[in-house]
Amino acid sequence: MKLLLVEDNELLVKELTKQLKAAGYVTDVAASAMDADYLLKESPYDCVILDIGLPDGNGLELLQHWRQQEIATPVIMLTARSQWHEKVEGFNAGADDYLGKPFHTQELLARLQAVISRSNGRALSPSKQLSFGGITLDESEQTVEVGEQRFELTAMEFRLLRIFLLSPKKLLSKNQLSDKLYQFDDEKESNVVEVYVTHLRKKLGKSAIETRRGQGYIFHGLE
Amino acid sequence: MMSIRLKLTIWLTSLVLISSLVSLIYMESMLRQAFHDSIIDRLHEDISEVELVTHLNNGEISIQTQELSGFYKPAYSGRYYQLNAGELELRSRSLWDQHLDVAKLEAGETRVWQAKGPKKHDIQLLSLGIPYDNGVATLTVAQDLSIGRKVFREVYGSKLLGNLAMLIAMIVGIFIILHSSFKPIAGVKQALAKLRQGEASSLDIEQMPAEIKPLAETYNGLLEYTSVQIQRSRNNLGNLSHGLKTPLAVMRQQVEVLGLKDPETAQVLEQQLQQIHNMIERKLATARATGDMLPAAQMVVPRDIDALRNTLCKVYHYKQVQVKYDIAPQITRLPMHREDGMELLGNLLDNAFKWTESQVLLRIWRQQQQLMLTVEDDGPGVAEADLHKLTRRGKRLDEEVAGHGLGLSIVKDIAEQYQLEIAFDRSPALGGLRIMLTHTSSNA
Numbered sequence: 001m002k003l004l005l006v007e008d009n010e011l012l013v014k015e016l017t018k019q020l021k022a023a024g025y026v027t028d029v030a031a032s033a034m035d036a037d038y039l040l041k042e043s044p045y046d047c048v049i050l051d052i053g054l055p056d057g058n059g060l061e062l063l064q065h066w067r068q069q070e071i072a073t074p075v076i077m078l079t080a081r082s083q084w085h086e087k088v089e090g091f092n093a094g095a096d097d098y099l100g101k102p103f104h105t106q107e108l109l110a111r112l113q114a115v116i117s118r119s120n121g122r123a124l125s126p127s128k129q130l131s132f133g134g135i136t137l138d139e140s141e142q143t144v145e146v147g148e149q150r151f152e153l154t155a156m157e158f159r160l161l162r163i164f165l166l167s168p169k170k171l172l173s174k175n176q177l178s179d180k181l182y183q184f185d186d187e188k189e190s191n192v193v194e195v196y197v198t199h200l201r202k203k204l205g206k207s208a209i210e211t212r213r214g215q216g217y218i219f220h221g222l223e
Numbered sequence: 224m225m226s227i228r229l230k231l232t233i234w235l236t237s238l239v240l241i242s243s244l245v246s247l248i249y250m251e252s253m254l255r256q257a258f259h260d261s262i263i264d265r266l267h268e269d270i271s272e273v274e275l276v277t278h279l280n281n282g283e284i285s286i287q288t289q290e291l292s293g294f295y296k297p298a299y300s301g302r303y304y305q306l307n308a309g310e311l312e313l314r315s316r317s318l319w320d321q322h323l324d325v326a327k328l329e330a331g332e333t334r335v336w337q338a339k340g341p342k343k344h345d346i347q348l349l350s351l352g353i354p355y356d357n358g359v360a361t362l363t364v365a366q367d368l369s370i371g372r373k374v375f376r377e378v379y380g381s382k383l384l385g386n387l388a389m390l391i392a393m394i395v396g397i398f399i400i401l402h403s404s405f406k407p408i409a410g411v412k413q414a415l416a417k418l419r420q421g422e423a424s425s426l427d428i429e430q431m432p433a434e435i436k437p438l439a440e441t442y443n444g445l446l447e448y449t450s451v452q453i454q455r456s457r458n459n460l461g462n463l464s465h466g467l468k469t470p471l472a473v474m475r476q477q478v479e480v481l482g483l484k485d486p487e488t489a490q491v492l493e494q495q496l497q498q499i500h501n502m503i504e505r506k507l508a509t510a511r512a513t514g515d516m517l518p519a520a521q522m523v524v525p526r527d528i529d530a531l532r533n534t535l536c537k538v539y540h541y542k543q544v545q546v547k548y549d550i551a552p553q554i555t556r557l558p559m560h561r562e563d564g565m566e567l568l569g570n571l572l573d574n575a576f577k578w579t580e581s582q583v584l585l586r587i588w589r590q591q592q593q594l595m596l597t598v599e600d601d602g603p604g605v606a607e608a609d610l611h612k613l614t615r616r617g618k619r620l621d622e623e624v625a626g627h628g629l630g631l632s633i634v635k636d637i638a639e640q641y642q643l644e645i646a647f648d649r650s651p652a653l654g655g656l657r658i659m660l661t662h663t664s665s666n667a
Contacts, residue, residue, distance in 0.1 A: 009469050015476040053465065080468035081461075083508070084531065084569025085562045091534045098538070102472035102500055105479055118540070 001116065001162055002026045002180045004048045006036040006062075007078070008055050019105050024142060024158045025112070026183050033057035040066065044179055045073050046116050049108075050095075052079040052086075060093045067094035074119040076111055078103065113139060120166040130165040133221015135204060137165055144203065147222065151203040156181065160196045164209065164219035173216035193217075228405050235397045243390050251379060258375050259347075262366055263335060266349035269364040273304045277362065279355035284308050288316070299341045301367035308360035323363055328352030330359045337368070344369045407432040411439070418446075450520075457511050457562075464507040471500060501629050508566050509636040522557040522564030524587060525550055531569050539576045546572070549586040557587075558594070558662065559641050567637045570630035571598045571658055578602030582653055594662040599650035613647040634658075 003020060007013050008031045020027045028045070030036035033054045040048065052059040063075055074096040079086075082100025090098045096115045099108060117130065130137040136145040142158045144151050153161065163172070163180055177193045197209055197217060210218045276287040286306060288295070294302040295315035305323045306313040314322060321341040325348075328334060332352040340346030350363040410430055417423045425446060426439045475496050482489035525548055532546045557564050568585075575583045579600035586597045605613060613631070638645045643660045650657035 009473060011473045012469065012476060015473070015480065019476075019479075080465035080472075082468075082504075083562065083566050084534075084573075085565035087538075087569070088530045088534045088565065091537050092530070096537075101468040102475040102496065105476065114541075 001159055002028070002043075002045050002183075003112070004028050004030060004036065004039055004045045004073075006030045006033070006048060006054065006059065007051045008032065008053075016105070016108075019109075021155075023109050023112075024139070024155060024162065026159070026181060028183055031055070033059070033062045036062060037065070040071065040073065044176070046180065047112055047119070048073055048075045049078050049112075050075050052077065052081050052090075060089060063090075063093045063095060072119075074115045076108075076115055078108070109139075117166060130162065132165050132168040132219070133208075133223050135161075135165070135208065135221050137161055146204055153203075154199070156192075156196050157199055157203075160193070161200055161204075164200075164217075168219045168221060171212060171216050171218050176216070228401055228408075231401055232397065235401075236394055239390065239393050239397065243386060247383065247386060250382070254375065254379060258371060262347050262368070262371060263349065266335075266347065266364050266366060269302070269304070269366075270349055270351055270362060273306075273364060274351070274353065274362060277306060277353070279308065279353065279360055282356065284311055284313070284355075284360070286313055291315075299367075301344075301370055303340070303346070303365040305363045305365075306360060307363070308355065309358055323348065323365060325350055325361055325363050328359065328361050330354035340365060340367060345372075407435065411435055414439075460507060460510050464503050467503055468500075471496060471503075501632075504629060505633055505636055508563075508633045509640055511560075511563065520560050522559055522561045522568075524554060524557060527561060527565060528568060528585065531565060531572055535569075535572055535576050538573075542576070542579070543581055544576055544579055544583055545581055546583045546585065549584065549588070551588040554587055554589065554594070557596075559637075563637055563641070567634055567660075568598075570634045574598075574630050574634075574658075575600035575602075575656075578604075578655060584650070584653060592663065596660040596662075597657055599653045599657040600655040601650070601653035602655040604649055604655045605647065610647050610649075631658075 001024060003025050005013060005016065005020070005027050007016070007029070010031075013029050013031070017027045017029060028039055028043075030039050033056050036048070036050070036054075039045075050059045050063060054062070059077065059079065063077075066073070066075075075094065076097045076099060077090045077095045078099050078101065079090075080101045082098075087098045096119070097111050099111060129139065134147055137143075137158075138145070139162070142153050142155075144153055144161060159181055160177065163177060174193050181192070197211075201209055205222065208220060208222065210220060212218065273286065273291065276290040278285050278287070284306070286304075292302075294300050295304060295317045297317055298319040299321075300317040302315075303318045303323065304315045305318065305325060307325050307327070312322065318341065323340065324338065326334070328350055330352045331354075334348075334350045336348055337345060338348060345368045346365045347368055348363055348365045350361050352359045353362055354360075407430070411426070414423065414426050414430070418426065425443045428436060428439050428443065431439045475493070478489050478492045478496065481492070528548065528550075535546075536544065559567070572583065572585070575598050579602045582601045584597075584599040586595070586599075588595055635645060637643075638660060641662070643662050646659040646661070648657050648659070649655075
């Protein structure tokens, strides 16, 4: 799960990336509107966290620009401008959610989860857990329930399983998966997806993830 | 104060009335005098004519009537003469059986007077004392005034009618002139009304008469100045609060991290941060609520409410909420700055969305001179005992009634700035909480 955090306050960025990482997100940071625009057009993100007051421009205008270019990546506005008329402007510009500063990290994480599942066409279950075909992911605990059993997940396993749960029954290429697992400037190891798919199969059962040779993987759950 | 137009109307009309009246009275007396003078002149001519044919010498007294004008012949013709010499009295035929009462005069003396003559008509008389053998004879000529008067009345009456017509024309003229010269004032009134309703942001100077132009220009200048000032202080306050919130966000992050090691300290700090945050939100909302503002910046209904509803539906995407409006069609604006109105209604609707099962009702209408606004929901509502706590002034709502926190505090603060009365009760239609705002407008 890959995020783009557009925020120019270094301290805030430092702490927030740590917490986002702990929650299983890969986060790229852009400290200016220009960087953000470049990064978003270069690689796929599952969600953008966007500040309004940027050193080289206005976040709202940037968002409008993206929406005009039909870039549909979900965007959460994270801004000090939290009056209602500003929220109205934010949503009108194409934001998917709006959170005022100062904020609780838990609140941001909950909204990220909701926005990302919605953008994948998957409304969250009432318990706000991702679930498909008898496999349920607990995002706060980073564990998985397979029928009656519960397994701990490593950070990478968790990230990979979440990607699968958000797009079940869909063919996902190795590149698509590794893009979402790594930060923009990380060195990508070629076989890492295969390694973690193998790990997941041990916990979920062999048939949960189908391999299409030369194409990628399809997640089936326990069916 | 009496309006200038009414004052001018009264003054001009009475001036015209008085001057016409005076001129009529003066004219009448002039005419009457002239008429009188012409009759006297005429009598003087008559008397010299009669005197010429009168013979008073050597005991013989006679008047050569055939030498005189035929007017003296028909009975009661209106022109008469009479000669009194001692016991003798010679009368014109026209006097018929009547006789004029004539006082005796000295030689060369004349007398002019009026009396009742034949047929009881007023007559004008002129007598002259003429000396003869052994005494003074009195020759008198007279003229019936009734014919002349009749003519005079006709002439004067037609003049009076003419004057009356003129007078009416003048008064109508005054009304028309005043009306047309005060038309620009009506234009100014309309321009002001437009301004008030927010259809214009300044007075249209081109349309103003020269007398009012400087006033309008000053007004426009003042309007611009205040709106710039208000905008400036709004921006400054906005910048201040935004500037404070990012460091606050950093602090809260740090406190959350600290919470893993030292939960007690973190909790204390967290509470303080929360208080600072609430303070900023509340003070920002109220300090920006300037009360008076350019009407063009007012909240437009239902456009702005639609925008709020759409936003709230996105914020509460996991709920299926139906928002119904019941807004009186003649209400197109709320008398508050758009940003304040959005903040007020945003928080009211947010509160309703938070508690509702599925229905929210917003009503705006005018009752007598009051603007009324209610927001109702079908949620659990607030217990009777807690309702009055919501209404209490100066209390922090988040301390009082759980769940109706900062948002309603901001609503109360803004309401106070705009002198809106706020009341809470149970919604008769939906069963949840009903919040009612009343605005007693002075210029509705």
